[in-house]
Amino acid sequence: MTEYVIRRLLLAIPTVLLVMFATFMLLRLVPGDLVELMMAENPYATEEDRARIERELGLDKPIPQQFAVYLGKVLRGDFGHSPWTGRSVASELQDRLPVTVEFGFMAILIGLIIALPVGILSAVRQDTLADYAARSFAILALSVPYFFTALLLIVFPSTWWGWSPPLTYKPWSAGPIDHLYYYFWPALLLGVGLAGSVMRMTRTMMLEVLRQDYIRTAWAKGLRERAIITRHALKNALIPVVTIVGLQVGTALGGTIILESIFNIPGVGRYFIGAIFQRDYPSVQGVVLVLAVIVVLVNIVVDLTYGWLDPRIRYG
Amino acid sequence: MSNYWERYAVRRISRRRLLYGSGVAGAGLAGLALAGCGDDEEAPGGTQPPAGQTPGASPTAAPTEQPKRGGEVIFHLGGSPRSLDPHFDTFPYNTALTNNVYNGLYRFTPDLAEIVTDLATALPENPDQLTWVVKIHQGVKFHNVDPANGRELTAEDVKYSIERQSTNEPGKFQHAYFFLGKLDGIDTPDKYTVVFRTKRPYAPMMSYLASPWTLIINRETVEKYGDLTQHAVGTGPFIFKEWQKDVHMKAERNPDYWKQGLPYVDRVTWLFATDPDTAATMFIQKQVHAVIVSQPQLDRVRSARKDANYKAVPSQFWRQMRMPPTTKDQPYQPPFSDPRFRQAVVQAVNPEQVLDLVYAGDGVRAFGPILPIYEYWALPEELPEHKFDLANAKKLMQAAGVTSFRGPMIWATNPQADQIGEILKQQLAQIGVEVELQPMELAAYYNQTYSYKYTFSHHVPLNNPDPDENLSSYFGRNSTYYKHYNEEIFDLIDQQSQELDRERRRALVLEAQRKIVLDFPMKFMFTTNLHEFTDPAVKGWFYHTDLYDGRIETLWLDL
Numbered sequence: 001m002t003e004y005v006i007r008r009l010l011l012a013i014p015t016v017l018l019v020m021f022a023t024f025m026l027l028r029l030v031p032g033d034l035v036e037l038m039m040a041e042n043p044y045a046t047e048e049d050r051a052r053i054e055r056e057l058g059l060d061k062p063i064p065q066q067f068a069v070y071l072g073k074v075l076r077g078d079f080g081h082s083p084w085t086g087r088s089v090a091s092e093l094q095d096r097l098p099v100t101v102e103f104g105f106m107a108i109l110i111g112l113i114i115a116l117p118v119g120i121l122s123a124v125r126q127d128t129l130a131d132y133a134a135r136s137f138a139i140l141a142l143s144v145p146y147f148f149t150a151l152l153l154i155v156f157p158s159t160w161w162g163w164s165p166p167l168t169y170k171p172w173s174a175g176p177i178d179h180l181y182y183y184f185w186p187a188l189l190l191g192v193g194l195a196g197s198v199m200r201m202t203r204t205m206m207l208e209v210l211r212q213d214y215i216r217t218a219w220a221k222g223l224r225e226r227a228i229i230t231r232h233a234l235k236n237a238l239i240p241v242v243t244i245v246g247l248q249v250g251t252a253l254g255g256t257i258i259l260e261s262i263f264n265i266p267g268v269g270r271y272f273i274g275a276i277f278q279r280d281y282p283s284v285q286g287v288v289l290v291l292a293v294i295v296v297l298v299n300i301v302v303d304l305t306y307g308w309l310d311p312r313i314r315y316g
Numbered sequence: 317m318s319n320y321w322e323r324y325a326v327r328r329i330s331r332r333r334l335l336y337g338s339g340v341a342g343a344g345l346a347g348l349a350l351a352g353c354g355d356d357e358e359a360p361g362g363t364q365p366p367a368g369q370t371p372g373a374s375p376t377a378a379p380t381e382q383p384k385r386g387g388e389v390i391f392h393l394g395g396s397p398r399s400l401d402p403h404f405d406t407f408p409y410n411t412a413l414t415n416n417v418y419n420g421l422y423r424f425t426p427d428l429a430e431i432v433t434d435l436a437t438a439l440p441e442n443p444d445q446l447t448w449v450v451k452i453h454q455g456v457k458f459h460n461v462d463p464a465n466g467r468e469l470t471a472e473d474v475k476y477s478i479e480r481q482s483t484n485e486p487g488k489f490q491h492a493y494f495f496l497g498k499l500d501g502i503d504t505p506d507k508y509t510v511v512f513r514t515k516r517p518y519a520p521m522m523s524y525l526a527s528p529w530t531l532i533i534n535r536e537t538v539e540k541y542g543d544l545t546q547h548a549v550g551t552g553p554f555i556f557k558e559w560q561k562d563v564h565m566k567a568e569r570n571p572d573y574w575k576q577g578l579p580y581v582d583r584v585t586w587l588f589a590t591d592p593d594t595a596a597t598m599f600i601q602k603q604v605h606a607v608i609v610s611q612p613q614l615d616r617v618r619s620a621r622k623d624a625n626y627k628a629v630p631s632q633f634w635r636q637m638r639m640p641p642t643t644k645d646q647p648y649q650p651p652f653s654d655p656r657f658r659q660a661v662v663q664a665v666n667p668e669q670v671l672d673l674v675y676a677g678d679g680v681r682a683f684g685p686i687l688p689i690y691e692y693w694a695l696p697e698e699l700p701e702h703k704f705d706l707a708n709a710k711k712l713m714q715a716a717g718v719t720s721f722r723g724p725m726i727w728a729t730n731p732q733a734d735q736i737g738e739i740l741k742q743q744l745a746q747i748g749v750e751v752e753l754q755p756m757e758l759a760a761y762y763n764q765t766y767s768y769k770y771t772f773s774h775h776v777p778l779n780n781p782d783p784d785e786n787l788s789s790y791f792g793r794n795s796t797y798y799k800h801y802n803e804e805i806f807d808l809i810d811q812q813s814q815e816l817d818r819e820r821r822r823a824l825v826l827e828a829q830r831k832i833v834l835d836f837p838m839k840f841m842f843t844t845n846l847h848e849f850t851d852p853a854v855k856g857w858f859y860h861t862d863l864y865d866g867r868i869e870t871l872w873l874d875l
Binding site: 030031032033034035036037038039040041042043044045046049052053083084085086087092095096151154155158159162163164167168169261262263264266267270271274277278279 | 492591594759762764789795
């Protein structure tokens with residue numbers, strides 16, 4: 001097991017390096033550059049000023065050399081400084097990453113709380129009204145963008161009923177209930193969006209497992225439905241579901257980008273959007289790197305849970 | 317914000333002690349309320365009308381009600397500042413805070429009609445055209461916080477601030493151009509006198525001294541922290557308390573403020589919300605006292621908050637449709653080299669129609685490089701040669717011998733700008749000019765537009781209170797935002813920037829604008845309205861015409 005984890009971690013290194021390289025190159029290849037934006041804020045900046053800014057930011061060097069310098073810094077734990085604010089990217093991420101991770105975690109949790117029971121119910125009560133309702137819900141959740149429902153939630157309840165979800169950030173220090181309630185609505189919207197695919201996968205896998213011989217045997221032995229569903233069927237149906245959930249971590253982190261702006265959540269997403277528009281190279285590179293590492297690690301963890309769900313799986 | 321866990325701990329320690337504490341706090345508040353029945357701000361010294369013909373309401377116009385002391389005012393801001401350093405940032409999110417933590421020497425009245433004193437005791441004396449003598453108030457103290465510790469502000473601080481602001485590092489010191497290359501030196505003959513010596517007569521001097529970016533900072537704070545990116549210690553009405561990135565900024569009343577009785581509110585918070593619908597909801601839900609919304613949110617806010625004070629104000633950001641930039645080495649190419657073709661393009665564009673279709677008519681026309689909100693300097697009406705006239709445009713095309721022309725049009729993409737592109741394409745098609753639409757992401761657009769190599773673009777520039785910046789940075793000899801080569805125009809712009817007599821300067825500014833308009837480099841289109849709302853409890857203050865001016869020292873809450 002340990003050997004497997006080490007091997008997976010080593011294999012993750014080229015993946016992360018590739019992400020770093022792709023991000024670094026793409027940022028410099030897309031039209032529009034950082035120096036131009038900085039110059040645009042000053043009505044009398046000259047070409048000499050441009051050269052000086054490029055020199056100061058190290059952008060006058062060939063791109064491969066810039067990447068080598070960047071890589072060296074990252075290996076030493078230095079993600080660089082934002083050319084706009086002068087703040088270190090690491091400290092910006094330190095402030096914001098826990099917010100986004102908590103938000104993403106809550107969204108996935110809410111998604112699972114909705115998707116698993118509904119998926120199971122849908123499979124167990126196949127072709128009943130409950131099944132049709134659950135499947136319609138899943139399609140709706142998959143097809144309506146969460147940012148659209150977020151805007152509906154922001155705009156209409158305040159106009160009709162004088163109510164809106166909390167829009168002012170509440171840290172833990174403001175009280176756990178206020179804090180969790182602040183996250184609840186955006187996490188619900190994102191969670192519902194994620195729930196659709198998990199619910200459908202749960203239903204499909206449960207239907208497959210419920211037709212297996214050992215389940216029929218369990219019924220024949222007179223076991224109670226709850227025991228058959230939860231102890232015998234669900235665990236075996238969960239492996240593909242867990243895979244989907246692992247893949248949704250990336251989706252959830254991506255989803256936070258828009259919802260953070262709508263609900264005023266001070267996470268990585270808002271920071272990331274601003275950094276992209278301002279061509280803040282170190283910040284964009286830092287965010288992508290950290291998110292890539294999170295996604296890679298989560299997927300390793302997901303792979304490890306297979307062994308727990310199905311003891312026949314061996315890591316060799 | 318008090319910490320929940322601390323409050324929880326306090327409750328667990330002693331409920332009796334807490335009750336005792338509440339009684340003391342209540343008495344303290346009552347005392348403050350009594351103390352708050354104080355003076356109105358009396359702006360000492362004179363006023364100068366730099367940008368308007370008629371003096372408007374002063375920021376401290378005599379209130380009809382007695383101001384009350386206390387409370388917390390909460391503003392919405394569309395984003396977080398990049399830095400708290402007034403010499404670095406260029407966004408109004410910065411000046412919302414810094415204009416209340418620092419003072420300047422002068423400032424514009426909210427309607428931009430006058431320049432009034434702030435730290436200065438009077439308008440400057442000009443013994444000659446190159447010398448500006450400014451006397452500052454005695455006994456002005458920096459905030460009583462580390463590292464300024466309540467030290468008195470002197471002329472040396474003014475000299476230090478202006479010299480730091482003038483640091484020649486574009487990309488960092490973004491407001492250096494106010495004074496860099498223009499000043500010959502700054503002298504401080506005594507503790508309370510500053511003498512600015514300019515290299516040439518410098519007409520924009522007063523506007524830049526009154527700019528919301530020209531603030532007097534504290535040297536010790538810069539020396540302690542390296543810069544003012546995350547720290548702000550000044551002489552202003554509020555003491556900076558907290559800046560939580562992407563969440564809020566907070567400041568508290570300066571109890572030792574040198575303007576007696578001011579400010580009225582105890583605390584001010586700026587909440588950041590980037591999404592316009594979210595901002596509108598925050599105001600509807602009374603989570604903020606003041607908000608600026610755009611046309612798409614207007615009806616919702618107006619119907620939900622009928623009690624609010626409301627004003628529509630033309631934005632300083634406006635719309636131009638440009639033709640190719642020119643320099644001495646890059647003159648107009650045919651057909652643009654024929655002024656009749658350029659005039660045909662200008663007269664084929666109908667800005668009113670664009671404004672109606674895209675913004676439901678919610679804006680005002682621009683007739684030249686200076687917007688009508690700067691009434692004193694702007695062209696009072698559209699020149700006949702510039703007016704929409706399709707028949708004449710067609711005649712001009714015929715006279716120029718151009719039957720058709722095809723060229724790309726670029727702009728920074730967003731839903732409304734994209735609609736504008738579509739409408740301009742249809743309008744120009746009527747004279748045989750076929751436009752290929754090329755919307756671009758903002759950074760890419762900047763790359764293209766500042767290469768000065770394009771055929772058509774529609775662009776959103778910013779207008780400032782001083783006419784010089786609106787002329788010289790677009791049409792001047794060393795312009796960078798746009799380039800239009802015309803020596804006669806260059807000379808007029810240079811002349812106005814050195815003309816200290818206001819009336820004579822105005823004549824030059826108007827003449828320069830007429831020349832620019834009649835050279836047909838672009839169609840001056842329109843600006844859209846910003847919709848400003850304040851809660852009825854907010855008194856003694858409304859939004860400044862210059863969006864960048866965030867001073868709120870006279871604001872009080874009628875709670």
